[in-house]
Amino acid sequence: MAPKTVKHRAKPASRSSRPTPRLAARTARKAASVKAVRAVTVGRPAVKGKPLSRREVTELRQVLGQERQRLMAELEAMEEHTPEVEEQVGMDIGGGYDEDLADVASTTFEREKSVALESSVQHVLTQVEEALERIEEGTYGRCLRCGNFIDYARLKVLPYATLCIRCKELEEKTAR
Ligand SMILES: [Zn+2]
Incomplete structure (x- = not known):
């Protein structure tokens, strides 16, 4: 009888x-x-592409956090400012003089400009917050379209980028 071998x-x-x-x-x-x-x-x-290192993610998270603070402060400042402008417009309309119309027009234009600015700040803030969420989820740094890694160099410039440079260019081409 052969002895059992450990190899088998x-x-x-x-x-x-x-x-x-x-x-x-x-x-x-x-x-x-x-x-x-x-x-x-x-x-x-x-x-x-290359995945982000832990240090790079930490760095970008910090940049995004600061950007969020800055944008929130900017929005707050705008919201404090807007009612004043609206009051002014109301007064000008009540005046009814021709020369005031120019003022109304320019004030309206200013107000529209500030509303547009506010919504663009809000838009960027949303993107920044979504990027921070992706960091928490562990999906940050991946292209939402093709799944490839987004270059660190690109994220350094635009930390809330959702697309790799190739997909971004493709999107811009088709949008035209
Ligand atoms: Zn892509």
């Missing part, structure tokens, strides 16, 4: 209780190909 571990689970060498080889090949597939789907080669 668990037999491959199969219907045949005595695996033939050919079956064993096939099982090994199958295992190898499964490993290869896993490497492609889980590993980095499937996604283009």
Whole structure:
């Protein structure tokens, strides 16, 4: 009776209780190909670009946090300012003089400009907040369209970018 060897571990689970060498080889090949597939789907080669390092994410999170503070302060300042302008417009309309009309027009224009500015500040603030959420979720730095990593250089310039440069260019081309 041959002593049990440690080398022979668990037999491959199969219907045949005595695996033939050919079956064993096939099982090994199958295992190898499964490993290869896993490497492609889980590993980095499937996604283009370089993931952000932890330090880069920390740095960008800080930049985004500061940007959020700045934009919120700006919005607050605008909201304090807007009622004054509206009051002025009301007064001018009540006056009814021709020369006041020019003032009304310019005041209206100013007000429209400030409303547009406010909504654009609000828009950027929303994007900044969404970027911070993506950092929390761990999806930050990936292109929302193709899934590739967005270049760190691009994120440094635009930390709330949602698209890689290629997709952004594509989007701009189709928008035209
Ligand atoms: Zn992309």
